[in-house]
Amino acid sequence: KLQETGANVDELRGELGELEPELKSCQEEGQKLTAALAQQRTQVTSIREELILQEEKVKEKCDSVASIHEEVHFEVGEALPAIEAGEKQIKVLDKKDLVEVRVMNKPPDLVLAVMEPICLLLGVKAEWAAMKTLLGDPTMTKRLLDIDRDSINDALHRKLKKYTEMPKFTPEEVGKISKPCRPLCVWLKALENYTQVLRNVEPKKLKLGEAERDLNTMQLEQRQLQQQLGQCERELSEFQARYEGCMCRRQQLEGAIKRATARLQRCTRLTTVLADEDSRWTTKIQELMKEAETVFGECMLGGLAVGYLGAVDASIRDRLLQQADQMLNNSGVNTPSKYNLVEILSTAAERETWEEAELFKDQQCFLQAALVKSATRRVLVLDPD
Numbered sequence: 001k002l003q004e005t006g007a008n009v010d011e012l013r014g015e016l017g018e019l020e021p022e023l024k025s026c027q028e029e030g031q032k033l034t035a036a037l038a039q040q041r042t043q044v045t046s047i048r049e050e051l052i053l054q055e056e057k058v059k060e061k062c063d064s065v066a067s068i069h070e071e072v073h074f075e076v077g078e079a080l081p082a083i084e085a086g087e088k089q090i091k092v093l094d095k096k097d098l099v100e101v102r103v104m105n106k107p108p109d110l111v112l113a114v115m116e117p118i119c120l121l122l123g124v125k126a127e128w129a130a131m132k133t134l135l136g137d138p139t140m141t142k143r144l145l146d147i148d149r150d151s152i153n154d155a156l157h158r159k160l161k162k163y164t165e166m167p168k169f170t171p172e173e174v175g176k177i178s179k180p181c182r183p184l185c186v187w188l189k190a191l192e193n194y195t196q197v198l199r200n201v202e203p204k205k206l207k208l209g210e211a212e213r214d215l216n217t218m219q220l221e222q223r224q225l226q227q228q229l230g231q232c233e234r235e236l237s238e239f240q241a242r243y244e245g246c247m248c249r250r251q252q253l254e255g256a257i258k259r260a261t262a263r264l265q266r267c268t269r270l271t272t273v274l275a276d277e278d279s280r281w282t283t284k285i286q287e288l289m290k291e292a293e294t295v296f297g298e299c300m301l302g303g304l305a306v307g308y309l310g311a312v313d314a315s316i317r318d319r320l321l322q323q324a325d326q327m328l329n330n331s332g333v334n335t336p337s338k339y340n341l342v343e344i345l346s347t348a349a350e351r352e353t354w355e356e357a358e359l360f361k362d363q364q365c366f367l368q369a370a371l372v373k374s375a376t377r378r379v380l381v382l383d384p385d
Contacts, residue, residue: 086187297335
């Protein structure tokens with residue numbers, strides 16, 4: 001047994017020799033990960049602040065674009081009712097109304113002033129003979145309504161304006177001369193006004209286009225910052241996971257070293273105590289060899305109790321130990337048919353010391369004392385009373 005205990009001492013020292021360098025390596029890795037985490041957090045904070053500023057800029061630009069768009073829409077919208085009203089009046093013109101104008105041999109100047117811009121818009125010569133032919137065309141009103149009012153060029157607009165700015169070119173004055181020409185006059189003035197409005201808002205449209213391009217660029221930068229932030233946050237999560245894993249491994253190593261050290265101390269003390277009793281142990285070598293077959297299982301069960309079962313009550317501890325005992329047996333690790341955690345986790349000398357200190361001479365109290373002595377975590381202690 002003394003030889004076996006000496007072997008256990010050597011084994012524990014070898015185990016400590018392996019665990020301590022690994023713990024040192026784990027500590028160094030933890031320091032590196034701590035520095036990397038701090039750097040990554042700083043980067044994430046910086047990008048997040050930059051993104052907040054960018055979002056504010058995008059919002060301001062969106063408001064500006066919306067404001068310009070509203071101005072353009074409002075100004076164009078003010079001109080639409082007039083031209084739509086003029087189109088309605090043209091739609092009610094019938095062939096009889098146009099014949100009234102067509103039969104004129106010498107049309108008044110105001111009639112010509114109305115028909116000439118009509119001819120310009122439809123690509124007809126501004127001559128009375130051509131005008132009469134146009135007035136006889138049953139599709140004339142449809143052709144007028146089909147004109148793309150948004151595509152009138154500057155040259156044509158200037159020609160229209162020469163007529164619509166004539167002092168007497170008003171629906172009232174034209175209506176006095178020719179009632180059929182009055183709706184045409186209304187429509188022409190509305191069309192010229194609508195075209196003028198489009199010219200007036202053209203700079204705003206250009207400004208709107210430029211603002212929208214700037215907004216698109218800013219939104220692209222915002223999306224890039226969002227992607228960059230997402231990437232940095234994912235990297236931060238990975239660093240955090242690695243750091244937590246490293247810390248967990250460090251705690252495991254520290255616990256294993258503490259347990260191995262405690263076992264080494266117990267084995268060393270046992271060797272010292274039993275050094276003078278070699279002859280007595282020799283007679284019991286068979287019994288001790290049999291017990292040695294289960295010492296590892298006992299240590300495993302004791303280590304389980306010390307490391308994890310101190311915080312639970314007796315019923316849960318017994319059930320978990322039974323499960324662990326079965327798992328160890330299934331894995332080829334022998335355990336005693338009847339084991340005593342108090343004896344596994346404490347020495348007889350310690351138990352005598354506890355008795356002298358007036359600890360209740362109770363198995364549960366002794367087990368709690370053994371767990372308190374050995375555990376690295378909090379232990380559930382129940383008052384025997």
